[in-house]
Structure formats: structure tokens, C-alpha cells
Amino acid sequence: xxxxxxxxxxxxxxxxxxxxxxxxxxxxxxxxxxxxxxxxxxxxxxxxxxxxxxxxxxxxxxxxxxxxxxxxxxxxxxxxxxxxxxxxxxxxxxxxxxxxxxxxxxxxxxxxxxxxxxxxxxxxxxxxxxxxxxxxxxxxxxxxxxxxxxxxxxxxxxxxxxxxxxxxxxxxxxxxxxxxxxxxxxxxxxxxxxxxxxxxxxxxxxxxxxxxxxxxxxxxxxxxxxxxxxxxxxxxxxxxxxxxxxxxxxxxxxxxxxxxxxxxxxxxxxxxxxxxxxxxxxxxxxxxxxxxxxxxxxxxxxxxxxxxxxxxxxxxxxxxxxxxx
Amino acid sequence: xxxxxxxxxxxxxxxxxxxxxxxxxxxxxxxxxxxxxxxxxxxxxxxxxxxxxxxxxxxxxxxxxxxxxxxxxxxxxxxxxxxxxxxxxxxxxxxxxxxxxxxxxxxxxxxxxxxxxxxxxxxxxxxxxxxxxxxxxxxxxxxxxxxxxxxxxxxxxxxxxxxxxxxxxxxxxxxxxxxxxxxxxxxxxxxxxxxxxxxxxxxxxxxxxxxxxxxxxxxxxxxxxxxxxxxxxxxxxxxxxxxxxxxxxxxxxxxxxxxxxxxxxxxxxxxxxxxxxxxxxxx
Numbered sequence: 001x002x003x004x005x006x007x008x009x010x011x012x013x014x015x016x017x018x019x020x021x022x023x024x025x026x027x028x029x030x031x032x033x034x035x036x037x038x039x040x041x042x043x044x045x046x047x048x049x050x051x052x053x054x055x056x057x058x059x060x061x062x063x064x065x066x067x068x069x070x071x072x073x074x075x076x077x078x079x080x081x082x083x084x085x086x087x088x089x090x091x092x093x094x095x096x097x098x099x100x101x102x103x104x105x106x107x108x109x110x111x112x113x114x115x116x117x118x119x120x121x122x123x124x125x126x127x128x129x130x131x132x133x134x135x136x137x138x139x140x141x142x143x144x145x146x147x148x149x150x151x152x153x154x155x156x157x158x159x160x161x162x163x164x165x166x167x168x169x170x171x172x173x174x175x176x177x178x179x180x181x182x183x184x185x186x187x188x189x190x191x192x193x194x195x196x197x198x199x200x201x202x203x204x205x206x207x208x209x210x211x212x213x214x215x216x217x218x219x220x221x222x223x224x225x226x227x228x229x230x231x232x233x234x235x236x237x238x239x240x241x242x243x244x245x246x247x248x249x250x251x252x253x254x255x256x257x258x259x260x261x262x263x264x265x266x267x268x269x270x271x272x273x274x275x276x277x278x279x280x281x282x283x284x285x286x287x288x289x290x291x292x293x294x295x296x297x298x299x300x301x302x303x304x305x306x307x308x309x310x311x312x313x314x315x316x317x318x319x320x321x322x323x324x325x
Numbered sequence: 326x327x328x329x330x331x332x333x334x335x336x337x338x339x340x341x342x343x344x345x346x347x348x349x350x351x352x353x354x355x356x357x358x359x360x361x362x363x364x365x366x367x368x369x370x371x372x373x374x375x376x377x378x379x380x381x382x383x384x385x386x387x388x389x390x391x392x393x394x395x396x397x398x399x400x401x402x403x404x405x406x407x408x409x410x411x412x413x414x415x416x417x418x419x420x421x422x423x424x425x426x427x428x429x430x431x432x433x434x435x436x437x438x439x440x441x442x443x444x445x446x447x448x449x450x451x452x453x454x455x456x457x458x459x460x461x462x463x464x465x466x467x468x469x470x471x472x473x474x475x476x477x478x479x480x481x482x483x484x485x486x487x488x489x490x491x492x493x494x495x496x497x498x499x500x501x502x503x504x505x506x507x508x509x510x511x512x513x514x515x516x517x518x519x520x521x522x523x524x525x526x527x528x529x530x531x532x533x534x535x536x537x538x539x540x541x542x543x544x545x546x547x548x549x550x551x552x553x554x555x556x557x558x559x560x561x562x563x564x565x566x567x568x569x570x571x572x573x574x575x576x577x578x579x580x581x582x583x584x585x586x587x588x589x590x591x592x593x594x595x596x597x598x599x600x601x602x603x604x605x606x607x608x
């Protein structure tokens with residue numbers, strides 16, 4: 001499709017709902033995802049992220065509501081959407097019994113490449129993703145990171161306009177995670193829209209231009225990462241002391257100036273507290289210096305998305321594992 | 326820990342994004358695979374799986390050999406007076422039994438694909454959706470042919486002499502393939518709803534053991550108690566074996582062939598749409 005001809009948003013969702021029996025996995029979601037960039041869907045296990053993506057990828061029919069992908073209805077125009085989107089995730093996988101190369105050739109053939117073209121394309125993808133050395137091994141022998149890269153490569157056999165990445169870095173080591181992030185950034189720079197679900201707040205912060213936070217099948221907040229953090233209201237000031245014996249004294253000084261409680265900090269050399277803004281932070285630091293508390297360093301950071309989530313839901317992010325439905 | 330620290334902690338190594346960019350910018354969009362080529366591609370996948378996991382052919386090779394040898398020499402003397410004569414009677418039926426027994430693997434493969442997530446990737450592709458199943462069934466046809474070939478070869482070595490000659494044997498095998506292909510749709514449908522491979526296998530034993538043993542494969546139904554004979558005479562496998570015997574021994578039975586084809590058509594007519602319904606609504 002010529003993308004100039006179609007100026008609809010990448011995704012428009014209105015009142016989308018899906019029940020499984022009595023459970024409302026997705027409960028009346030409204031969202032618009034513009035073209036280009038990464039849109040993050042953030043939420044804990046069981047929040048409804050996977051169910052939402054499965055509906056948008058035409059794998060699951062909604063119980064109520066509508067959604068359009070590039071202006072095409074996910075129910076009545078499913079086949080058109082399948083030409084435009086790719087899916088990678090915990091559930092859209094590759095065949096473990098086949099080799100990496102065979103998987104990519106298979107998909108190339110299904111997309112309509114000739115046998116020769118499909119082989120060339122598979123070779124290009126394997127080279128590009130650094131998987132060429134493992135290309136003739138069965139996928140079941142791959143490491144988690146290799147496997148995830150192959151999953152993503154399988155989604156790029158034909159370049160999609162929109163790619164769904166469902167928890168692409170869950171269970172990966174930091175190095176592999178970084179590689180996946182690089183791939184996502186490369187995708188975006190080539191004009192593909194990315195819808196990413198994650199339960200890692202850091203990941204959404206790193207990659208996404210806009211984020212929707214969902215919990216129990218509902219959108220509970222939406223905005224840029226900075227807006228979400230601002231909605232929590234305060235920044236956190238962390239002060240590192242040269243001498244841990246001065247921690248009690250430092251706390252006394254700070255407590256006189258700042259009208260909030262200390263956040264718990266197990267580091268004996270550090271105190272952390274919420275402040276209104278940079279002005280207040282600088283006053284705190286000068287007061288400490290005037291009181292002869294030796295400061296080795298300090299940082300003023302926006303609250304992490306963990307703290308955002310806590311502020312929005314009143315509950316810490318659940319960490320129990322389980323299938324996300 | 327500050328996010329600013331995290332950002333510098335994991336410096337980028339490995340895949341350079343530029344190599345990914347060039348893949349994306351050179352990607353061309355082919356014209357879509359048609360239903361036929363998509364089905365053949367999935368058939369190719371089934372053959373690749375056999376290549377990588379040859380032990381899955383165990384049921385298509387060891388079963389036929391075991392069954393043919395065991396029943397010929399175990400029952401031959403007692404039932405027909407000699408193993409040679411019994412083999413003439415038994416072989417078409419034992420071929421039917423071994424192939425009918427392995428139809429369950431179609432459902433096992435589907436069930437496996439669903440649980441592993443491979444199925445969802447295929448379903449998200451812009452292809453004629455039933456090609457996934459048709460391709461799998463094409464791969465199964467290869468297994469059924471292999472099993473049939475093993476039974477007939479072993480039979481010939483042991484002294485089986487089909488009076489219908491090669492054409493008769495080929496026709497019988499063809500009929501068996503048609504029937505098994507149709508029967509496979511039942512297992513495909515159940516493969517979509519079964520919670521595990523174990524439950525699928527258990528169900529197949531419950532269904533396939535009576536179907537193959539309570540039939541005319543091993544003995545003449547007239548020797549059975551009347552209630553059992555009544556079941557045997559409406560058992561689809563009985564008609565299949567009747568038709569195969571006729572074809573192999575040069576005396577085709579139109580009734581057996583006709584009923585077998587009608588049952589096959591009926592199975593596809595019921596379980597084909599049911600399978601596709603389950604396929605579309607799968608989670």
C-alpha cells in the first residue's frame with residue numbers, strides 16, 4: 001500500500017471489550033495511535049495487554065467495540081490488515097523443529113516470494129540480525145536472545161507498516177535486551193509504527209513516545225513518559241554523603257526544609273526525598289553545606305515509572321508471573 | 326537507581342542497527358501466495374519436520390511392521406489354519422488399521438502448533454487461512470503412503486499375493502488415503518480444543534481401538550455374537566476394509582467403495598467446516 005494515500009491513524013480503538021467467560025480481559029478501551037514512533041502499552045501481567053494485541057492483529061474477535069488499523073476494521077477487513085501488520089510476541093512464534101533459515105524461507109514463500117527470492121531474503125535477514133552462524137541449527141537450540149531476534153526477523157520478511165511487539169524483552173539478559181531495543185529504534189527510523197507492550201517501566205521510558213498504562217483491562221493513564229511522571233507531581237532528590245555518621249544530622253536539616261517524608265533508602269551514605277522542583281532541591285543542598293554536612297554528590301530525577309504506576313493504581317506493580325490473557 | 330545511570334550501564338553491543346535498516350529499506354513486497362502454493366509450502370514444512378524429527382515416523386514404520394508380523398503369526402494358524410492363507414485375508418485390513426491409527430497425529434501436530442504459538446504467526450499472515458491445515462494434511466498423506474508401502478512390501482515378502490495386481494493395490498491404497506485424509510479432520514478439530522497431547526491420545530485410543538478391532542479386519546463378523554456383529558456391520562472401517570480387500574484381490578465391491586467414499590465425504594462435510602469454525606474462533 002502506498003502510505004501517502006492512507007492518512008488514517010495507525011490504530012483507532014473505540015470501546016474495545018473482550019470477555020473470557022465472566023472475566024473482562026479488555027474492558028472498554030479507547031485509544032488512538034498515530035503513525036510513526038513507538039507506542040507503549042504498559043501494564044502488569046494479566047492487565048489485558050496480550051488480549052488487546054491479539055484483537056488488533058485480527059487473531060481474536062472483540063466482544064464489543066470497534067478498532068481500526070490504518071482505517072480498516074479489524075473484523076470485516078481482517079485480511080487487508082494482515083497485509084500491513086506483523087506480530088511478534090510470546091504467542092506468535094516460530095517453528096522450533098525447523099532451522100532459523102528454514103523458518104524464514106517458509107515465511108518468505110508464504111508471502112509469495114519465489115523459492116530463490118525467499119532464500120535471498122532469509123539470508124539477508126540472518127546476516128542483518130547476526131544469526132548467520134546459527135542459521136542451520138534447529139531453533140530449539142537457540143538462546144533466548146537469538147530466539148527473540150529470529151522472532152522479530154520473521155516479522156520483517158516483508159516490511160510491515162505496523163509491528164506489534166508483545167513483551168519483546170521479557171526474560172532476556174541486559175545485552176540481548178539492548179539489541180532488541182536497537183532493532184526497535186532501527187524500525188522506527190525506517191518509518192514503521194511500533195506498538196509495544198511491556199511490563200518493564202524502564203523499557204517504555206526508553207523507547208516509547210507515548211504510553212498508555214493499562215490495568216484490569218482499562219486504560220488508567222495516557223501520555224508521554226514525561227507527562228506521566230509529571231502527573232505524579234514531584235521529583236526525587238537523592239543526596240550522597242561523604243560520611244555516613246552525618247546521615248542523622250543531614251536528615252534533620254532536610255526535614256526542616258522539605259514538607260514531605262523521606263523515601264526509604266538502605267544505602268547508609270544516601271538520603272532520598274521528594275521535592276517540588278529544582279529550586280527547592282538547590283535550597284536543600286545549600287542548607288546542608290551551611291550546616292557543614294559533607295555532600296559527595298546528589299541527583300535530581302523524575303520519579304521512575306514504577307512510582308508512577310504506584311501513584312496511579314495505589315498498588316505496587318504486581319510481580320507474580322503468569323500468563324497474560 | 327536512577328534511570329540516567331541505567332541508560333549508560335548497558336552500552337550497545339552486537340547487532341548494528343544499520344544492518345537492520347538496510348534490510349528494511351530493501352524489502353520488497355511480493356504478490357501474495359495463492360491458496361495452492363501456500364498449501365504446498367505448509368506441506369513442505371511437514372516434510373522438513375520429518376527430516377529434523379525422524380523419530381516421529383516411528384508410528385508410520387514400526388507400527389505396520391509390528392502389527393503385520395504379530396497378527397499374522399499370532400492368529401494365522403488358529404483362524405485360517407495357516408499363516409499364508411490368513412495373510413491373504415489380513416493384509417488389506419492391517420494396512421487400514423495401521424494408517425487409521427496414525428491419523429491422530431494430525432491433531433497432535435495442530436495442538437502442538439497452537440500451544441507453541443506457531444499457529445498464531447501463520448494466522449496473522451495474509452494467506453488463505455485453511456492452507457495451514459491442508460498443508461499439514463498433505464504432509465500426513467506422505468506418512469500414510471509410507472506406512473502403506475511398508476505394509477505391502479512386508480506382506481509381499483511374507484507371501485501376500487494380491488490377485489488384483491499392482492493396479493488393485495494402488496486403488497486400495499488410494500481409497501485408504503481418501504478415508505484417512507477425511508478422518509484426520511476429526512482429529513484436527515479435536516486438536517483445537519484438546520487441553521493437551523495426552524488427552525488427545527487417550528481419546529484416540531478410546532475411539533480408534535473399537536473402530537479397528539471391532540471390525541472385519543481380523544475375523545469374519547459372522548463368528549461374532551449378534552450384538553457385536555451389528556456394530557461391526559455399521560462400522561465405517563468394515564466398509565473400508567471390505568472395499569480394499571475387493572480391490573486388492575481383483576473383485577472390486579461397488580457397495581464397499583461407494584459407502585467408504587460417502588462416509589469420507591460426510592466426515593469432511595461435517596468436520597471440515599467445524600474445524601474451520603474452531604480455527605477462526607481460537608482464542
